Amino acid sequence: MALTAENLSVRLGRTRILRDIELSAKAGEITVVVGPNGSGKTTLLRALTGDVPYEGRVALNGVNTRGLSAADLAQLRAVLPQASALSFPFTVLEVVRLGLTTGQAVAGFDTSDRLPLAALRRVGLGGFEGRMFENLSGGEQQRVQLARVLVQIWDPVLKGTPRWLFLDEPVSALDIGHQLLVMEIAKDFARAGGGVLAVLHDLNLTSMIADQVILMHHGQVLGRGAAEDVLRNDTLSTAYGCDLKINTAPSSTKPWLLPQSAALPVLAVAE
Amino acid sequence: MGAMLQAQMQGRHKRDVAGDRRHRARVVTICLSLGLMSVFLLSLGWGAAGQTHVIEALLASIGIGQAELRDTVILFDIRMPRTLLAAAVGAALAVSGAILQGLFRNPLADPGLIGVSAGAGFGAVAAIVLGGLLPLWLQGLVGFYLVPLAAFAGGWVSTILLYLVATRNGRTSVATMLLAGIALGALSGAVTGVIVFSADDDQLRDLTFWGMGSVAGATWPKVWTAGPLIILSLVAAPFLARSLNALALGEASARHLGIPVQRMKNVAILTVACSVGASVAVTGGIGFVGIVVPHLLRLVQGPDHRGLLINAGLLGAVMLLLADGVSRIVIAPAELPIGIVTALIGGPFFLWILLKNRKLVDV
Amino acid sequence: MIRASLFGVWGLLVATGTMADSYPDARAIVSVGGPVTETIYALGEQGRLVGRDTTSIYPPEAVDLPDVGYMRALSAEGVLSLAPDLILARSTSGPPEALEQLAASSVPVVLVEDRFSAAAVVDSVATIGAALGVPAKAETLAAQIADEFAALAGDLGQHNRQKRVLFVLSLDGGRMNAAGANTGANGIIELAGGVNVFADAFDSYKPVNAEAVIEAAPDVIVMMEARGDHRTRKAEVMGLPAVALTPAGRAEAFVTIPGAALGFGPRTATFARQLHQALYPAKEG
Numbered sequence: 001m002a003l004t005a006e007n008l009s010v011r012l013g014r015t016r017i018l019r020d021i022e023l024s025a026k027a028g029e030i031t032v033v034v035g036p037n038g039s040g041k042t043t044l045l046r047a048l049t050g051d052v053p054y055e056g057r058v059a060l061n062g063v064n065t066r067g068l069s070a071a072d073l074a075q076l077r078a079v080l081p082q083a084s085a086l087s088f089p090f091t092v093l094e095v096v097r098l099g100l101t102t103g104q105a106v107a108g109f110d111t112s113d114r115l116p117l118a119a120l121r122r123v124g125l126g127g128f129e130g131r132m133f134e135n136l137s138g139g140e141q142q143r144v145q146l147a148r149v150l151v152q153i154w155d156p157v158l159k160g161t162p163r164w165l166f167l168d169e170p171v172s173a174l175d176i177g178h179q180l181l182v183m184e185i186a187k188d189f190a191r192a193g194g195g196v197l198a199v200l201h202d203l204n205l206t207s208m209i210a211d212q213v214i215l216m217h218h219g220q221v222l223g224r225g226a227a228e229d230v231l232r233n234d235t236l237s238t239a240y241g242c243d244l245k246i247n248t249a250p251s252s253t254k255p256w257l258l259p260q261s262a263a264l265p266v267l268a269v270a271e
Numbered sequence: 272m273g274a275m276l277q278a279q280m281q282g283r284h285k286r287d288v289a290g291d292r293r294h295r296a297r298v299v300t301i302c303l304s305l306g307l308m309s310v311f312l313l314s315l316g317w318g319a320a321g322q323t324h325v326i327e328a329l330l331a332s333i334g335i336g337q338a339e340l341r342d343t344v345i346l347f348d349i350r351m352p353r354t355l356l357a358a359a360v361g362a363a364l365a366v367s368g369a370i371l372q373g374l375f376r377n378p379l380a381d382p383g384l385i386g387v388s389a390g391a392g393f394g395a396v397a398a399i400v401l402g403g404l405l406p407l408w409l410q411g412l413v414g415f416y417l418v419p420l421a422a423f424a425g426g427w428v429s430t431i432l433l434y435l436v437a438t439r440n441g442r443t444s445v446a447t448m449l450l451a452g453i454a455l456g457a458l459s460g461a462v463t464g465v466i467v468f469s470a471d472d473d474q475l476r477d478l479t480f481w482g483m484g485s486v487a488g489a490t491w492p493k494v495w496t497a498g499p500l501i502i503l504s505l506v507a508a509p510f511l512a513r514s515l516n517a518l519a520l521g522e523a524s525a526r527h528l529g530i531p532v533q534r535m536k537n538v539a540i541l542t543v544a545c546s547v548g549a550s551v552a553v554t555g556g557i558g559f560v561g562i563v564v565p566h567l568l569r570l571v572q573g574p575d576h577r578g579l580l581i582n583a584g585l586l587g588a589v590m591l592l593l594a595d596g597v598s599r600i601v602i603a604p605a606e607l608p609i610g611i612v613t614a615l616i617g618g619p620f621f622l623w624i625l626l627k628n629r630k631l632v633d634v
Numbered sequence: 635m636i637r638a639s640l641f642g643v644w645g646l647l648v649a650t651g652t653m654a655d656s657y658p659d660a661r662a663i664v665s666v667g668g669p670v671t672e673t674i675y676a677l678g679e680q681g682r683l684v685g686r687d688t689t690s691i692y693p694p695e696a697v698d699l700p701d702v703g704y705m706r707a708l709s710a711e712g713v714l715s716l717a718p719d720l721i722l723a724r725s726t727s728g729p730p731e732a733l734e735q736l737a738a739s740s741v742p743v744v745l746v747e748d749r750f751s752a753a754a755v756v757d758s759v760a761t762i763g764a765a766l767g768v769p770a771k772a773e774t775l776a777a778q779i780a781d782e783f784a785a786l787a788g789d790l791g792q793h794n795r796q797k798r799v800l801f802v803l804s805l806d807g808g809r810m811n812a813a814g815a816n817t818g819a820n821g822i823i824e825l826a827g828g829v830n831v832f833a834d835a836f837d838s839y840k841p842v843n844a845e846a847v848i849e850a851a852p853d854v855i856v857m858m859e860a861r862g863d864h865r866t867r868k869a870e871v872m873g874l875p876a877v878a879l880t881p882a883g884r885a886e887a888f889v890t891i892p893g894a895a896l897g898f899g900p901r902t903a904t905f906a907r908q909l910h911q912a913l914y915p916a917k918e919g
Contacts, residue, residue: 049527051526070530070532071531073527074528074529075529079524081523081524084521085521087373087377088373088378088519094291094292098519101516101517101528102529102530103529113291129289129290131290341848344848344875344878344879345848349845349848350845485841488806488809489808602840603843604832604835604843605812605814605832605846606840606843
């Protein structure tokens with residue numbers, strides 16, 4: 001069971017933003033897409049979720065997503081967008097409850113408030129259900145949205161079919177503690193058999209949690225595989241157009257890096 | 272009354288989860304249903320011909336006692352169609368407003384924005400001024416339904432035109448639709464102006480009063496023509512509620528929640544064109560109900576469309592019945608067109624919403 | 635700005651107030667308002683006309699004159715394009731800005747007072763005659779009109795009960811626009827020996843409440859002649875539940891009058907007599 005893309009291309013007018021992407025992400029794993037600004041990583045996620053018109057084929061668990069209705073897809077996957085403004089003043093509970101709009105959150109229907117409340121506690125916002133969404137901080141709003149997305153596919157595997165979590169920069173507005181919390185949630189979801197595809201900015205965070213890393217550059221895949229195979233001095237320096245040096249984090253073999261610049265003195269480098 | 276409501280809600284629903292406002296919506300539904308019933312009865316018993324004999328006429332209609340012909344006619348042929356029409360149109364406008372606000376993700380959207388009103392106005396003006404040019408047999412056939420028919424057709428044509436303009440590759444751009452709606456409104460206003468230019472004195476007077484909107488001309492045939500369309504769309508509306516809720520997160524998120532967004536937009540616009548087209552056709556333009564009613568309800572029960580659409584229908588009916596009451600009595604025996612009453616109340620209220628919610632409006 | 639416009643209006647008022655304004659040499663006159671144009675024709679001075687407004691359609695040959703637009707929506711430039719040396723207009727012409735501009739352009743504007751009584755018609759003939767510099771002709775015409783009114787008045791007043799009349803200006807999908815006081819309809823109904831049911835209720839034309847129509851209990855419904863079929867119009871009015879309940883509805887008493895009857899001019903006495911005969915048909919023969 002996997003998420004696959006074949007010959008995936010996206011055009012904007014006459015320019016191609018994505019060119020012939022081939023990828024495969026396994027259920028039970030966390031796949032992270034990284035790359036510099038404008039490399040096409042968010043476009044890739046949006047093509048995979050059908051939010052931009054694309055050429056090529058995207059399949060979820062072996063089924064072409066073009067052949068699935070919105071309701072079928074909603075049962076298979078949930079998507080956390082980068083930022084979402086609400087057009088009306090909903091309470092936190094009402095927002096999280098939207099995850100139950102269609103589809104089946106768990107085996108056997110449960111449309112009570114049990115799941116939304118559990119999801120809120122899971123993202124560290126237990127007791128926030130009565131607050132107005134618009135009055136929360138950016139980071140809190142992001143976690144409320146994550147709770148909503150979690151509710152939608154609460155069981156990572158439903159009737160033997162793995163379900164997918166698409167996360168577009170899920171930690172961009174979060175402090176370090178909550179970054180780790182969200183990563184833990186993603187990891188739990190994958191460990192329970194679900195698939196996770198996330199777009200991240202932070203290379204060290206990526207290195208820490210990714211089972212597969214996809215490095216994007218100029219709308220193409222520059223490298224994909226395990227973190228230690230993709231996050232290398234040469235590939236990263238090419239992709240980001242600057243001098244980057246890989247180190248190893250203490251008590252781990254995972255790559256760990258610190259930006260280096262000819263113009264700026266490096267503050268602390270663990271050689 | 273607000274405090275009472277609050278107390279009642281808290282008392283009766285101790286086990287409710289914080290942030291859950293569904294019970295509030297239910298309480299509001301009950302209050303509004305009772306309110307609608309009393310305003311409806313009040314409206315039947317209240318008029319220039321006096322308050323008496325209504326009960327006799329009602330009883331006589333079910334075979335108890337006798338009533339004068341005059342009282343029966345006043346009750347069943349004048350007040351009843353008028354009251355029903357006012358209630359139906361009020362409900363149609365308020366529900367349409369709520370649907371459009373959900374669809375356009377903007378609390379200030381109004382049926383006027385999707386070209387229904389402009390198109391209907393254009394149709395009506397064309398019929399008033401150019402109707403005399405039709406062959407006599409046709410005039411005889413459509414009779415005084417010519418204006419409402421033309422208004423309904425105009426509303427439909429302009430909405431569909433606007434929708435086609437805004438839809439590309441199967442996706443409807445809400446922003447394009449809003450802007451094209453403004454352009455179409457201006458255009459149809461201009462063409463209307465050209466037609467008005469060739470109108471004579473008495474036609475001009477018809478035009479002014481048509482533009483201001485009134486339920487004074489309510490007759491059973493009008494209720495029978497507009498009623499089914501309005502009821503059809505009022506029945507269809509609650510089925511849109513879940514989709515509209517999901518749409519509050521944006522179109523992409525709504526789709527990921529399993530909403531067939533494009534199909535849902537088609538249904539929503541069809542529903543609105545139907546009910547507003549029918550309303551405008553029989554009563555002329557009545558403003559602000561579509562904005563004020565949903566907004567008031569959102570303040571009390573939150574924006575969940577499942578309760579909002581139903582309650583908007585109820586409150587819209589109540590508001591228009593009250594406005595009609597005002598329009599009947601302030602300058603009796605003459606009448607103030609109801610459109611003036613709603614604009615006089617709605618205009619300042621609209622401004623108040625704007626000033627209080629700048630954050631909501633500044634996109 | 636406000637000052638200037640006040641002065642403008644003041645100037646016009648002065649022009650109407652002093653009946654002595656006379657322009658016997660005017661040879662290019664624009665006439666605004668049906669009754670004004672009719673009066674000029676009745677005085678035999680039509681040869682001096684160079685233009686008319688949209689409402690001036692009687693006598694039929696008047697239609698051949700260039701049209702300067704609707705009397706309430708005049709454009710100063712349009713009127714001036716005919717190079718008039720005198721403008722005669724009903725006092726209800728407009729917009730005020732256009733009249734001010736015309737007054738400022740040094741073309742004399744004479745306003746003819748718009749009121750709805752026999753005396754007003756006689757007065758307006760005098761005003762127009764004076765402006766045209768033909769007071770003698772005007773006197774003859776005025777005397778003739780006054781005689782007609784006197785004769786009409788003589789034929790009235792022999793009824794036990796005056797007929798109660800509801801004048802319906804328009805019937806837009808069942809919404810009745812009825813005549814109140816200070817309207818041409820009210821004037822012609824009074825001259826014809828009837829009573830306007832809403833004369834004491836309101837001014838000008840207003841939409842009326844259906845129940846108020848029942849309460850008013852009119853004996854006859856009067857409407858303007860229209861291009862449409864007379865019978866459809868009658869069926870439409872009589873079909874309204876409120877009208878059907880009135881004495882007029884029960885007797886199917888429905889009369890139409892020409893649109894020109896609402897503007898008071900040389901033919902008013904004739905229109906009033908026609909309406910009178912229609913209101914009291916038994917008297918005929």
